[in-house]
Amino acid sequence: MTAVHEPAAAELNPQEQDWVDQFMDETTLFLGPDPEIMRNHSICSRTELEEECIAEGIDPLEIDRIRKRLAGALDEGYEMCEAMGAAPGAKWGDLTTAIYTASGDVTYLSCHGVIAFSAILHHPIRYIMKYWRDEPTVGIHAGDGFIHNDARFGNVHNTDQSMIMPVIRDDKIIAWVAATIHEGENGACEPGGMPSGSETPFDDGLRMSPFKIVERGRLRRDLLTFLQHSVRDPKLQLADLKVKIGAVQRIMQRIDKIVDEVGVETFVAALRITVEDVEAEVRRRIRELPDGTVRFNQFMDSTLKENILIKLACSITVEGEKMTIDLRGTGPEILNRAINSPLCSVKSMMMQAILAFWWPDLPRCTSAMSPIEIISDEHTWADAGYDAPMGQSLQASFRGFSALQSSWAKLQFANPEKFSNVIAPWFNQINTFLWGGVTQHGDQVGNLCADLNGMPGGAKPFLDGEDAVSPLFCAMADTAEQEVMEEEVPFMQLVSKRLVRDNMGFGKHTGGMGYEMIVASEGTPLWGFMTVTSGAKFSSIYGMFGGYGCGTYPLARVKGVNVFDIVRKDPSRFDLSIEKVMNDRPFEGGTYLTDHMGLQFDVAKDGELYMIAQGAGGGYGDPLQRDPQAVVRDIELDRISPKVAREIFAVAYDPQTFVLDVEGTEALRAKARQERLRRGKPYAQFVEEFATPEPPKDLLYYGSWGDDTDELTATVFDIDGPKRVTAPLDQLPIVMIPDRRDLKVAALEARIRELEDKHGEVVHRKS
Amino acid sequence: MRIPMTEYLIIDLDTERWVCRICSQDLGDARGNYKEATLVYDRDPREIHQPIIDPERYEYTFSPDPGYCRILEYYCPGCATQIETEYLPPGHPPTVDMVWDIDALRAQWQARGTDPMTVVTYGPGEDVQRHTAHTHG
Ligand SMILES: [Zn+2]
Numbered sequence: 001m002t003a004v005h006e007p008a009a010a011e012l013n014p015q016e017q018d019w020v021d022q023f024m025d026e027t028t029l030f031l032g033p034d035p036e037i038m039r040n041h042s043i044c045s046r047t048e049l050e051e052e053c054i055a056e057g058i059d060p061l062e063i064d065r066i067r068k069r070l071a072g073a074l075d076e077g078y079e080m081c082e083a084m085g086a087a088p089g090a091k092w093g094d095l096t097t098a099i100y101t102a103s104g105d106v107t108y109l110s111c112h113g114v115i116a117f118s119a120i121l122h123h124p125i126r127y128i129m130k131y132w133r134d135e136p137t138v139g140i141h142a143g144d145g146f147i148h149n150d151a152r153f154g155n156v157h158n159t160d161q162s163m164i165m166p167v168i169r170d171d172k173i174i175a176w177v178a179a180t181i182h183e184g185e186n187g188a189c190e191p192g193g194m195p196s197g198s199e200t201p202f203d204d205g206l207r208m209s210p211f212k213i214v215e216r217g218r219l220r221r222d223l224l225t226f227l228q229h230s231v232r233d234p235k236l237q238l239a240d241l242k243v244k245i246g247a248v249q250r251i252m253q254r255i256d257k258i259v260d261e262v263g264v265e266t267f268v269a270a271l272r273i274t275v276e277d278v279e280a281e282v283r284r285r286i287r288e289l290p291d292g293t294v295r296f297n298q299f300m301d302s303t304l305k306e307n308i309l310i311k312l313a314c315s316i317t318v319e320g321e322k323m324t325i326d327l328r329g330t331g332p333e334i335l336n337r338a339i340n341s342p343l344c345s346v347k348s349m350m351m352q353a354i355l356a357f358w359w360p361d362l363p364r365c366t367s368a369m370s371p372i373e374i375i376s377d378e379h380t381w382a383d384a385g386y387d388a389p390m391g392q393s394l395q396a397s398f399r400g401f402s403a404l405q406s407s408w409a410k411l412q413f414a415n416p417e418k419f420s421n422v423i424a425p426w427f428n429q430i431n432t433f434l435w436g437g438v439t440q441h442g443d444q445v446g447n448l449c450a451d452l453n454g455m456p457g458g459a460k461p462f463l464d465g466e467d468a469v470s471p472l473f474c475a476m477a478d479t480a481e482q483e484v485m486e487e488e489v490p491f492m493q494l495v496s497k498r499l500v501r502d503n504m505g506f507g508k509h510t511g512g513m514g515y516e517m518i519v520a521s522e523g524t525p526l527w528g529f530m531t532v533t534s535g536a537k538f539s540s541i542y543g544m545f546g547g548y549g550c551g552t553y554p555l556a557r558v559k560g561v562n563v564f565d566i567v568r569k570d571p572s573r574f575d576l577s578i579e580k581v582m583n584d585r586p587f588e589g590g591t592y593l594t595d596h597m598g599l600q601f602d603v604a605k606d607g608e609l610y611m612i613a614q615g616a617g618g619g620y621g622d623p624l625q626r627d628p629q630a631v632v633r634d635i636e637l638d639r640i641s642p643k644v645a646r647e648i649f650a651v652a653y654d655p656q657t658f659v660l661d662v663e664g665t666e667a668l669r670a671k672a673r674q675e676r677l678r679r680g681k682p683y684a685q686f687v688e689e690f691a692t693p694e695p696p697k698d699l700l701y702y703g704s705w706g707d708d709t710d711e712l713t714a715t716v717f718d719i720d721g722p723k724r725v726t727a728p729l730d731q732l733p734i735v736m737i738p739d740r741r742d743l744k745v746a747a748l749e750a751r752i753r754e755l756e757d758k759h760g761e762v763v764h765r766k767s
Numbered sequence: 768m769r770i771p772m773t774e775y776l777i778i779d780l781d782t783e784r785w786v787c788r789i790c791s792q793d794l795g796d797a798r799g800n801y802k803e804a805t806l807v808y809d810r811d812p813r814e815i816h817q818p819i820i821d822p823e824r825y826e827y828t829f830s831p832d833p834g835y836c837r838i839l840e841y842y843c844p845g846c847a848t849q850i851e852t853e854y855l856p857p858g859h860p861p862t863v864d865m866v867w868d869i870d871a872l873r874a875q876w877q878a879r880g881t882d883p884m885t886v887v888t889y890g891p892g893e894d895v896q897r898h899t900a901h902t903h904g
Contacts (some may be wrong), residue, residue, distance in 0.1 A: 002866075040864040165773070288875075290772075290867055290868070290871070290872050290875065291867070291868035291871035291872065291875075292865065292866055292867035292868050292871075292872075293865070293866050294864065294865050295862050295863060295864050295865075296862075296864070297862050299771075299835075299836075299853075299854070299855070299856055299859075301832075301835055307835070308834060309856050317873075319868075320871075408772065409837075410772075410865055412866065413771070413772060413773055413774075413887070413889065414770050414771060414772050414883065414887055416879070416881065416883070416886040416887055422889055449820065460889070461774060462889070499820060500819065500829075501819075502817060503819075503829070504821065506815065508774075536827050537827075537831060537832035537835040537836065538831055538832070538835045538856075539812070539816065539831055539836060539854055542852065542854045543852050544774075545773050545774035545775060545850070545851060546775065546841075546848065546850055546851055546852060547850035547852065548775065548815050548816075548838070548852055550816075550855055551830065551831065552816065552827070552829060552831045552836075553829065554820070554825070554827030554828065554829060555827070556825075578820065579819050580817070580819040582821070582825065583820055583821050592824075592825075592830070593825055594820070594825040594827040595826075595827060596827060613829075620774070621774050621775075622775075622847075622848050622849040622850075623849070624849065625848070625891065641817075643817065644817065647814070648815065673846070673847035676806070676808070676840070676847040676849070677806065677842065677847050679808050679845070680805075680806025680807055680808045680842045680844075681806060681807055681808070682806060682807075682844075683802055683803045683804065683805055683806075683861075684803065685773075685859065686806075686807040686809070687807075687861060688863075690807075690809055690839075690858065691858060691859070691860040691861070692857075692858030694858075695858065695859070696834065696857055696858060697854060699834070699835070701856065705859060705860075706859065706860035707860070707862060707863065708860075734789045
């Protein structure tokens with residue numbers, strides 16, 4: 001519940017504490033998320049059964065064979081979900097299957113898919129084991145299946161639904177198998193399951209704590225009905241429940257075969273030893289890193305309703321085999337905005353960085369993060385409390401990913417033993433359209449375009465980043481065939497996957513480029529689009545070692561005009577790009593608008609244009625060191641503009657023939673370096689002039705101001721309006737931001753009064 | 768012993784100094800913050816991420832808002848190489864992005880018994896230039 005700051009109670013003696021505990025046990029209102037489970041990301045200690053099994057002796061080769069067969073089984077389950085899944089996310093690979101120890105530690109994941117999805121299910125499994133195993137009205141039996149989605153009980157976010165089933169032999173739970181799919185629609189206040197508009201936790205949609213929906217192999221129709229009734233897409237809800245049950249049951253069949261062959265003892269030992277081996281190996285790998293502290297701050301520019309700046313602070317300290325990640329300094333939760341994330345979701349995205357970008361060769365186990373200590377204060381936006389809305393928790397959790405992925409370049413650069421490349425920051429926003437409404441087939445739906453999977457990659461020390469290659473959370477996700485989608489949904493991508501010139505992180509090696517998307521709907525009684533990302537005023541990713549980050553990304557719209565009608569009459573006018581449409585305004589009568597990328601459900605009339613662009617990967621190294629031939633090649637391909645070639649890369653060339661001017665380039669670069677020496681100020685003098693004691697006056701800023709403070713700065717709103725406060729987190733007032741429409745109305749009313757005064761007009765108003 | 772710590776920075780364990788990898792410029796105490804030895808420039812982000820749609824008519828243009836975002840550029844005072852960039856709100860104190868334990872670093876490399884300049888293969892030089900994506904097409 002929301003923290004209310006109370007004076008510390010007097011210490012209780014053991015007898016009194018006992019009474020209090022007993023009273024609390026007997027009067028539990030309901031079993032909410034358990035902090036003991038939710039705050040902990042370490043592996044469990046060995047169970048008695050595991051001790052016995054391991055005591056019988058271990059054959060590493062046999063364990064490896066079991067692991068490989070499990071990987072095969074999990075991949076088979078994964079492919080079933082991908083091939084049969086109804087959710088758009090499932091079709092593009094936004095899912096995983098995994099096997100867990102009896103205590104819930106992830107032992108192995110499918111090779112494809114979203115690592116983070118499964119790297120977090122130890123929380124619900126532990127909850128089920130702690131509360132439902134011995135509960136007479138629930139219990140755990142062979143063939144049972146548990147469903148859950150609420151991130152407060154452990155999930156990436158509430159769009160993802162899991163099917164979790166126990167593996168039982170001789171009445172003992174020896175393992176768990178689960179499939180998790182990004183289902184999308186979940187009955188939230190906006191279609192698609194990740195509402196940027198949620199202002200209370202009850203706007204976030206389904207709040208499934210882990211419960212049993214499959215009893216001894218049979219899907220319970222009463223509960224299924226409840227779920228179908230609670231979401232916009234009852235077909236999807238049913239279809240994917242079946243798909244997940246089918247996939248998990250197939251994996252269980254494979255496991256049964258393995259257990260029959262090797263015996264329970266060897267099987268249980270194999271799961272546990274894998275988890276323990278990974279933990280030991282992670283400690284060894286940390287030991288090989290240089291000791292020291294790397295710090296990485298991120299600033300997010302939006303609540304998805306209004307522009308603010310909120311900090312995600314991160315420092316990573318290595319000391320021998322100990323690694324500590326400290327998130328203190330991170331801004332407070334905002335209690336009526338969707339950007340907050342529970343810590344477990346942030347950790348799941350840290351796990352994504354660890355298992356995909358640090359040590360992609362490791363078996364994907366809970367233990368890959370187990371030896372790492374994470375320090376975080378509850379009630380920050382990256383460690384939100386129970387009462388905070390978290391519809392767009394990806395805003396905080398993806399920055400948890402970026403904190404680890406970006407810092408890794410510095411942590412591992414000097415380590416001769418590398419398991420992955422040094423990589424500049426990966427793009428970290430889901431720049432795509434969410435949509436919802438009634439389709440051409442009369443179905444009610446809500447989901448999203450696969451373009452979120454077109455995130456561009458960061459540059460490497462020896463290679464440019466890949467354009468629109470894969471989302472940070474899934475190395476092999478597909479960006480899908482838009483034409484196939486158009487069979488099912490009533491809108492077209494008029495422009496799809498056209499790279500936006502200059503949209504790259506500049507550097508010696510450039511970050512990957514992102515493309516633009518222009519959509520318009522037609523022929524539906526109700527349709528609307530949403531966008532759910534930040535980074536329209538402050539770049540969301542940065543560069544590495546002298547390279548630059550990405551730019552910022554607007555939402556552009558043309559409202560009040562049907563572009564389909566215009567291009568049907570004159571097909572030659574079908575020549576669209578954001579740049580052309582917004583700068584030339586070719587469609588008479590249209591209203592041309594830009595906004596930040598937090599667009600709540602916006603009703604789209606036939607032929608109105610919605611335009612966005614994918615981001616860019618971070619650049620690596622000084623742009624003045626980029627191979628000039630590569631710059632000329634980029635100009636010739638129209639990847640960069642002549643202005644960028646000259647001003648950022650200082651390259652001279654013949655614009656007719658695209659032949660490099662070697663001497664001219666040398667001269668331009670020598671001049672550019674001279675200019676740097678002229679305008680650069682010695683650090684101490686620079687800091688003296690640049691750094692201010694607090695943020696610019698009118699900026700809504702949240703987080704520590706500078707890194708040498710235990711206090712957070714925040715703008716809060718009280719009876720007198722906005723007020724800046726600086727205090728330790730536990731002494732900050734609750735942060736709630738007023739409705740921007742109220743603020744706009746108030747500003748307009750003030751302006752009207754001003755004009756009335758100016759013109760001497762007397763108006764009598766009643767209030 | 769010299770250890771490449773980033774693309775442009777070396778730590779010289781004998782002198783315990785940060786050193787520029789391009790021009791060997793001394794960049795201060797290796798136990799401290801290398802940024803203190805650099806030249807810094809407060810860059811208007813619109814000069815780097817240039818507007819794609821007309822800034823006269825639109826609030827959101829593909830360029831960061833200079834009232835929200837600045838880019839600090841850190842230059843080597845010897846060769847003017849841009850060693851690092853940092854995206855910050857205006858006035859936010861620069862981040863101390865790396866501090867290393869020099870004694871531990873020395874012990875670690877002594878235990879390895881190899882030459883860091885040979886075994887750490889990333890960095891400026893002809894070899895890596897050859898791999899630039901758009902030059903071998
Ligand atoms: Zn230098």
